[in-house]
Amino acid sequence: MTAVPLSDDIALRIGLAARILPEIDVARLLRVLETTLGLPPTADKLDRLRLRDLRQGADGALADLEPERLRDALAILKGEAGETQPPPLPEPYLEGELPDSxxxxxxxxxxxxxxxxxxxxxxxxxxxxxxxxxxxxxxxxxxxxxxxxxxxxxxxxxxxxxxxxxxxxxxxxxxxxxxxxxxxxxxxxxxxxxxxxxxxxxxxxxxxxxxxxxxxxxxxxxxxxxxx
Missing domain, CATH: 3.30.420.130 (Dinitrogenase iron-molybdenum cofactor biosynthesis domain)
Structure with a gap:
């Protein structure tokens, strides 16, 4: 596949969605988007993307995927996923400090x-x-x-x-x-x-x-x- 011009926002969406879908990598996800939407993927095109499009375009690679994970990936591609918060800070702990834990x-x-x-x-x-x-x-x-x-x-x-x-x-x-x-x-x-x-x-x-x-x-x- 030749290089596809992507905006920073679209490239980030695709990268994050591929992280949610370990069954396919970024290059494979781009091929799915090419099949279903045409290249280059834009915000307007991704907004029309459906779950069925992802499943069919992946040619069976996502057939057994949990529906929740596929919906999360679709939300990311559409730009609907909310901002993530940083992880919390751990609290001090010594081994054995909490009995019966x-x-x-x-x-x-x-x-x-x-x-x-x-x-x-x-x-x-x-x-x-x-x-x-x-x-x-x-x-x-x-x-x-x-x-x-x-x-x-x-x-x-x-x-x-x-x-x-x-x-x-x-x-x-x-x-x-x-x-x-x-x-x-x-x-x-x-x-x-x-x-x-x-x-x-x-x-x-x-x-x-x-x-x-x-x-x-x-x-x-x-x-x-x-x-x-």
């Missing part, structure tokens, strides 16, 4: 929101959660250039010291890689504030802990060397 990762693209898809999120927010406290202990930025040929394994490895993963969306193969490192994925389709979901988790920790969570807490103790 569990480590939880949340996929995030903006601020302290639980709004990231596992295969495309910008970062993991990592919390230490007990029945009495929620503490953001680390913000782990994701650099897929380090992933070599297995993005899902790379991302799962970044949270291998956690016991739970809260995620807006995750596919079956990715979930299997997360489970393989002994992390329990919890899909939260509606997203929202990460701490709101963690406060719900606190209520569970303070009451009758279900077997799957008790097992995860046992793994937390084993990893930190604390008897449970």
């Amino acid at each position: 569990i480590r939880v990762a949340c996929t995030s693209d903006s601020g302290e929101q639980l709004d990231g898809h596992f295969g495309a999120a910008r970062r993991f927010l990592v919390y230490q959660v007990s029945a009495e406290a929620i503490r953001l202990i680390e913000v782990r930025e994701i650099d897929d250039s380090q992933a070599e040929d297995d993005r899902n394994s790379y991302r799962a490895g970044l949270i291998a010291d956690c016991q739970l993963l809260y995620v807006a969306s995750i596919g079956g193969p990715a979930a299997a890689k997360v489970v393989k490192v002994d992390v329990h994925p919890i899909r939260v389709v509606d997203g929202g504030e990460a701490r709101a979901h963690l406060r719900e988790l606190q209520g569970v920790l303070a009451g009758h802990v279900p077997p799957w969570l008790a097992k995860a807490m046992g793994q937390a103790g084993a990893r930190s060397g604390v008897a449970t």
Whole structure:
């Protein structure tokens, strides 16, 4: 494909949308846009883009993609995605400082929101959660250039010291890689504030802990060397 003249705004939209759609790269996304809209892609043309156009133009590459992720990519291409906020600052934490706590990762693209898809999120927010406290202990930025040929394994490895993963969306193969490192994925389709979901988790920790969570807490103790 010859070079396509793009404005900075359109180039940014396409780059961000390709990040949401790891199944296709920027060059492939440009070919999809060429097929559906013609080149060069402009703001007016992208405003007419539909979900069906993306699926058909990708020639099956997006057939099994979660609808939420495809809608997010379409919103970015149309310029409808809101501005992202910088990540929050971590809070001081010493290992073992919160007894009977569990480590939880949340996929995030903006601020302290639980709004990231596992295969495309910008970062993991990592919390230490007990029945009495929620503490953001680390913000782990994701650099897929380090992933070599297995993005899902790379991302799962970044949270291998956690016991739970809260995620807006995750596919079956990715979930299997997360489970393989002994992390329990919890899909939260509606997203929202990460701490709101963690406060719900606190209520569970303070009451009758279900077997799957008790097992995860046992793994937390084993990893930190604390008897449970």
